[in-house]
Amino acid sequence: xxxxxxxxxxxxxxxxxxxxxxxxxxxxxxxxxxxxxxxxxxxxxxxxxxxxxxxxxxxxxxxxxxxxxxxxxxxxxxxxxxxxxxxxxxxxxxxxxxxxxxxxxxxxxxxxxxxxxxxxxxxxxxxxxxxxxxxxxxxxxxxxxxxxxxxxxxxxxxxxxxxxxxxxxxxxxxxxxxxxxxxxxxxxxxxxxxxxxxxxxxxxxxxxxxxxxxxxxxxxxxxxxxxxxxxxxxxxxxxxxxxxxxxxxxxxxxxxxxxxxxxxxxxxxxxxxxxxxxxxxxxxxxxxxxxxxxxx
Amino acid sequence: xxxxxxxxxxxxxxxxxxxxxxxxxxxxxxxxxxxxxxxxxxxxxxxxxxxxxxxxxxxxxxxxxxxxxxxxxxxxxxxxxxxxxxxxxxxxxxxxxxxxxxxxxxxxxxxxxxxxxxxxxxxxxxxxxxxxxxxxxxxxxxxxxxxxxxxxxxxxxxxxxxxxxxxxxxxxxxxxxxxxxxxxxxxxxxxxxxxxxxxxxxxxxxxxxxxxxxxxxxxxxxxxxxxxxxxxxxxxxxxxxxxxxxxxxxxxxxxxxxxxxxxxxxxxxxxxxxxxxxxxxxxxxxxxxxxxxxxxxxxxxxxxxxxxxxxxxxxxxxxxxxxxxxxxxxxxxxxxxxxxxxxxxxxxxx
Numbered sequence: 081x082x083x084x085x086x087x088x089x090x091x092x093x094x095x096x097x098x099x100x101x102x103x104x105x106x107x108x109x110x111x112x113x114x115x116x117x118x119x120x121x122x123x124x125x126x127x128x129x130x131x132x133x134x135x136x137x138x139x140x141x142x143x144x145x146x147x148x149x150x151x152x153x154x155x156x157x158x159x160x161x162x163x164x165x166x167x168x169x170x171x172x173x174x175x176x177x178x179x180x181x182x183x184x185x186x187x188x189x190x191x192x193x194x195x196x197x198x199x200x201x202x203x204x205x206x207x208x209x210x211x212x213x214x215x216x217x218x219x220x221x222x223x224x225x226x227x228x229x230x231x232x233x234x235x236x237x238x239x240x241x242x243x244x245x246x247x248x249x250x251x252x253x254x255x256x257x258x259x260x261x262x263x264x265x266x267x268x269x270x271x272x273x274x275x276x277x278x279x280x281x282x283x284x285x286x287x288x289x290x291x292x293x294x295x296x297x298x299x300x301x302x303x304x305x306x307x308x309x310x311x312x313x314x315x316x317x318x319x320x321x322x323x324x325x326x327x328x329x330x331x332x333x334x335x336x337x338x339x340x341x342x343x344x345x346x347x348x349x350x351x352x353x354x355x356x357x358x359x360x361x362x363x364x365x366x367x368x369x370x371x372x373x374x375x376x
Numbered sequence: 377x378x379x380x381x382x383x384x385x386x387x388x389x390x391x392x393x394x395x396x397x398x399x400x401x402x403x404x405x406x407x408x409x410x411x412x413x414x415x416x417x418x419x420x421x422x423x424x425x426x427x428x429x430x431x432x433x434x435x436x437x438x439x440x441x442x443x444x445x446x447x448x449x450x451x452x453x454x455x456x457x458x459x460x461x462x463x464x465x466x467x468x469x470x471x472x473x474x475x476x477x478x479x480x481x482x483x484x485x486x487x488x489x490x491x492x493x494x495x496x497x498x499x500x501x502x503x504x505x506x507x508x509x510x511x512x513x514x515x516x517x518x519x520x521x522x523x524x525x526x527x528x529x530x531x532x533x534x535x536x537x538x539x540x541x542x543x544x545x546x547x548x549x550x551x552x553x554x555x556x557x558x559x560x561x562x563x564x565x566x567x568x569x570x571x572x573x574x575x576x577x578x579x580x581x582x583x584x585x586x587x588x589x590x591x592x593x594x595x596x597x598x599x600x601x602x603x604x605x606x607x608x609x610x611x612x613x614x615x616x617x618x619x620x621x622x623x624x625x626x627x628x629x630x631x632x633x634x635x636x637x638x639x640x641x642x643x644x645x646x647x648x649x650x651x652x653x654x655x656x657x658x659x660x661x662x663x664x665x666x667x668x669x670x671x672x673x674x675x676x677x678x679x680x681x682x683x684x685x686x687x688x689x690x691x692x693x694x695x696x697x698x699x700x701x702x703x704x705x706x707x708x709x710x711x712x713x714x715x716x717x718x719x720x721x722x723x724x725x726x
Contacts (some may be wrong), residue, residue: 118503173503174444179694185687261513356498
């Protein structure tokens, strides 16, 4: 019984680590993959989602509704951001990096001034159950499921909807898509809004599991970007899945044995080594592999 | 003669006789600062000056070579901590601080070289480099933050976690200790020296290769230059300059904490360089001095908005003066100006 419990516990740790990485990275992945914009304000968008969810939950609104609200509000904020600032930096990779960093600075420090350094967090919804000597939080199990559903939904949107088709066309060759009547400007705005909204929703989803503070976005920066960097840009959704599973496979044992900090260091080292070995990221190889399988 | 020619090359602001007269006047005013300012004010001025090497390093890296780094403060911190540990353990001898300084710089070079090897010889795409430098910086901060316990002791020196490392000895050669006005002159002369060396370097062949890499990596490579090698070179150089600033900082304040390596300090150098004009060294140096002065004045007045103002400044500069405010001012067509400074290769990188 106990070996089963241990096994389940390790699997659970692996799952939560992978889900955390995926949730931290998904908004970033959408924006990077579709628009080639590296959004350094990503952590602050997650912070914004977490704040929205926390505030409205304290007012008595049920948590799932709060997550939805966080998605909508942060998506609207993202759309405004894209209209006013981001769209001036298409094609200027480094410029976009710097300007989104300025945005993140203003958002983080502004929240600090406006809301103060702390905010009472919301408790983890759902209880926990135990298997042998090990206990498991129901909420994390739900989060693992939610991250899988999110990825599947994104996949479906990009493969089966009209918006997805237009977005993929824009991504492949913007000028050509425009010539065929796609309003690429609109696609960019919607994509940025979608990415921002996802960041907000994921921030809201993770809000019960972390402490809420204006600079909480920082803790997502390292895992989110490592996940994206390891994933690469060849096929971002595939890359995000592959790299969050791979990184979790590294982080889980190291973190269990040596603590959380060494686990994160191991993440960076893994990222450095993977970049040295496969500069195009995991997704490039995953895609080639799947294409070969399909082609054969 | 050849050196003079290089100093006066086209890759930095100002080449006319009047420019150099003005330059000399500013230097003279800085040298004469003790005549009209108190020791406390001179100490503040040294703080504004000591950030300039770091900014110049980032300018060469980003503005000239097209490699953006958010992690220059990591090398600032590495050098500061290394100096603290080495000099703090060699308090009996008078050459401890000198050994500490050399050790700090060498450690910066070594860490920069290892990191740069993975990044540049892995041929990482342009946008990944800044991300990795940022992640590296965040990890360094986390690591230094958890060194509070007594087991984190190197010889006689405590790393001290978020309380920071205290009692770091000042710089000293023989029995002469650099403090007050003496430290001000030390920082001033080092800063001016670094500026001239950088200016010569960017006008020399090395600088031309930097610009070539910024403009087109593939083309530079097909002309027979090993791009990876030069990228690594300028990265290590920038790391050592950031280290120099870190050394001066701990010698000035005798104190360093992990928050010096945090996200907010990491943002500041990028702001200085962007506001000045990233591919003009002099503009960067001026902006660094002025923005440090403004930042200090704002936070001294108890103004908590300083970081927000700095962020907003960065945003406005990126939107309206993408080449930098100081550069924009310098390139205005003043009515008394006969020739317009020949603009070298136009920067298309960012």
